[in-house]
Amino acid sequence: MEKEYGKILVVDDETRMCESLKTLLSGVGYDVTTVREGEKAIEKINKDDFDLVITDIKMPRFDGMDILKSARSKDQEALVILMTGFASLESAVSAINQGAYDYLMKPIEFSDLKLTIRRGLEKRRSDQARNKLLTELKEKNLELRKRVAELDALYQAGKSLSSTEDLGVLLDRIVSLATEVIGAKTGSIMLIQRPENVLTIKSAIGLDSKIIEGTKLELGKSIAGYVAQNETPLIIEDIEKDRKFKRLSKKHYATKSLLCVPLKIKERVLGVINLSDKITGMPFSQDDLRLLTTFASQAAIAIDDAYHFEQSRKKVEELSILYDIASTLSTLENFERISDFIFERVKKIVEIDSALWFEWSEKEQKLSLAFCQGLENTKRDLQISLEKQEILDSDKLNTGIKGKLEEDSDFSQYLDSVSSFPIIAEGILHGVLSVGNRAHKIISEDQKHLISIIASQAASLYERQKSILNATRLLTMGNMVSEITHDLKKPLTNIKGTLQLLKEKWSDTEAKEKYFDMVEQEIFRLNDLTREIVNFSNPNKYELERKDIRLSLDRALNLVKRDLDTRKISLKKDLQEVPSIFINENEIMEVLLNIILNAIEAMPEGGELQVSLKSYQDPKKKGQFVQIGIADTGCGIAPENLNRIFDRYFTTKKEGTGLGLAVVERIVKAHGGFVSVKSELGKGTSFFVNLPAEQNSL
Incomplete structure (x- = not known):
């Protein structure tokens, strides 16, 4: 005979009834417990789990209906069969309404009881299986919803990351999304700095600013360094129990559970993402690690794209700055202005806030500070004894200059960021440029190379200009x-x-x-x-400087203003915008005054002095010129004398020396220009002084 199974509680105040049911039911395989008091039955139900309860309705103190309520309050699906020797329709309806599985009359036929028990237990097992399936289905639905939410979060994250071009903004966004999707309290991104091969924090949530600024981890050391070097994700549920990293945690970590995942693109590791401590207080799971690993692969692509975009933008900016420097350097008169200009431009592409320009003395074998920028005290007597070979050796040069700057309060606090390099032009050592920043940002080798090229090219151009002059x-x-x-x-x-x-x-x-x-x-x-x-x-006779010719012209006109007023000569000016040009201001003043005074003397009865200024392109001389026109409405020059006016000692004046216009022509020729003249007897004369707009036209 097939054995039955199930745990049954029998409750009846009659000992014989309890023993009979236990004997009969145990005989067919059930595990039977009997109780004769309602109160003890309720205690048993609350303490143990039973598949079925069989109880008499009529009992002292706690009856069968009380036991039914207790069983149903503990388990809504509890099976309770009520027995009674005093059946009534009212009690039967009440029992069924309160959840009784069946209602049996005493004396009970064992076959009927056994069939009722079997059906009840089969129903219970069926209900339990159905409830289990429903619970599992509910859990699977919840898990599916969670996965869909994760996938949607990943999709939205990827979409958000792909539209961000600024690297700093992107890194902040990645940390924010990672902590939000995984549900972590703290997160950070660390990128590998080449060629030092150290990890530094580029963005973080929940970390102190001092930790962010001061953290530098070597590859292979600490958790992040281990993950970056081995290129494998890591999960630690409780760091205090982790044998490998427990010792490190005491020094570096105030956390228990953490995730660390490499940011890897193809075969190249860019850095790591760190997350610690779930908001729920639970340790991170393998699902969290899988999700973060998937997210990290998207983040790595976005970081790499943003990095290359930023590098391209920097290159464009560098080329723009280089073009600006190249096109402007030739307009600057001296190396002090050149150094100021270069410093302001280089600041836009390299993080520097101070610069020292040293001149090199071959004879004395030492560097002397010539100019400095970015410092409050610009008056410094700074000299450094270094041999030429030491200057050409990068390590010795930096050691020598840093050793001297240790004594300087403006530099001693951030010597780690000071970099120095020689200025070499046309194969000749001219000096040294030292730059630094107070943010302790190390200048990269590419940036050093760029600054060195700019400084050397500037020195080369300046020396070439001096040679041409x-x-x-x-x-x-x-x-x-x-x-x-x-x-x-x-x-x-x-x-x-x-x-x-x-x-x-x-x-x-x-x-x-x-x-x-x-x-x-x-x-x-x-x-x-x-x-x-x-x-x-005289070496200073034709020392040229870039000047605004309009200022010289205005100065000359102011000097003759009284003469114009005395002679009742009106002044008419037509001065256009023209570029600054290289001139010796005193010599050009002599030219202007000579011509203007001649014009005034040509109008003893008054008239009009016309002064014009313009720039033009001369196709014959293949260059741009600035033309100064000075015209009078005086007596004019006879045609036969027009070709002789620039001859030395030729004059038509009673007290003239014949040297004025000869000197004018020589000065203008010395500037690389020429003088032309138009005159009509009785109507007036026009002189045109033409000076080159560019120095290389000289």
Whole structure:
């Protein structure tokens, strides 16, 4: 016979009834417990679990209905069969309404009882199986919803990350999404810094700012360094119980459960994502690790894309700065202005806030501070003794300069960020540039190389400009000396001829005086020419600087304002915007005053002085020129004299020397320009001074 199974509680105040049911039911395989008091039955029900309860309705103190209520309050699906020897329709309806499985009359037929028990237990097992399936289905639905929510979160995260180009903003977004999706209290992203091979925190949530700024971990050391080096995700449920990292946790971690996942793209590790302590207080699970690993793969792609975008943007910015520097350097007059300009431009692409420019003395074998930027105290007597070979050795150069700067309060606090490199132009060492920043940010090798190139190219360009200016000055002086030497021949020839005539007519007193006067005049001319040669030998005579020609023109007009008012001459100006040009301001003032005063003298009865300024392109000379026009409404110049006005000593004035316009022409030629003139007798004269707009036109 097939054995039955199930745990049954029998409750009846009759001992015989309890023993009979226990014997019969145990005989077919049931595990039977009997109780004769209602109170003890309720205690048993609350303490143990029974598959079925069989109880008599009529009992003292606690009856069968009380036991039914207790069983149903503990388990809504509890099976309770009620027995009674005093059946009534009312009690039967009440029992069924309160959840009794069946209602049996005494005396009970065992076969009927056994069948009722079997059916009840089969129903209970069926209900339990159904409830279990429903519970499992509910759990699976919850898990499915969780997975869908995770996938949606990953999709939204990926969508959000792919639309972010700024690397800093992207890293903040990644940490925020990771902590939100996984449900962590603290999170951080650490990226590997090359070539140092250390991990630094680039973004974090829940960490102190001092920890963020001060953390630098070598690869292979600590949890993050281990994950970055081994390229495998790591989960630690309780770090205090973890044998491998327990010792490290005492020093570095105030957390128990954590996740660390590498940010890996192809075969390259960019860094790691760290999460610690779930908001729920529970340890992280393998599902959390799987989800974070999936998220990290998306994040790594976004970081790599943003990094390359940022690098491209930096390259464009660097090229733009380099173009700006290259196109502007030639307009700056001296190296101090060049150094200021370079410092301001380089600050835009490299994180520096101070610079020291040292000049190199080959003879004394030392560096002397020439200029500095970004410091309150710019007056410094800083000299560093270094040999040339030490300057060309990067390590020795940086050690030597840092050793000297340790004594300087402005630098001693951030010597770790100071970098120095030689300035070499045309193969010649000119000096050293040292830069630094107070944020202790180390300048990369690429950035050092870029700054070194800019500084050396600037020095090279400056030296080349100086060479061109010197060559131009020497060429101009040579041309002028050659012209003056040619002019010397004429008075010498005149003196020689006069002396021969004087020798022949020595006895003629009147003739002697005449010839002596002639010799004296020629000697004066020789003296003037010699003085002009001496003037040309002055090295500052044609020292050129970039100036605004309008300022010189306004200054000249202000000097003659009283003369204009006295002569009742009106002034008409037409001054266009023109570029600054290289001139010797004193020499050009002499040119302007010579021409303007000649114009005023040409209008004794009054008139109009017209002054114009413009720039133009000269196709014949292949260059841009600035033209100064000075016109009068005076007497004009006779056609036969027009070609002689620039000749030395030619004049139509009673008290004129004939040197003014000759000097004008020579000064303008020395500037690489030329003078032209138009005149109509009785209507006026116009002089045009044409000066090159660019220095290389000289």
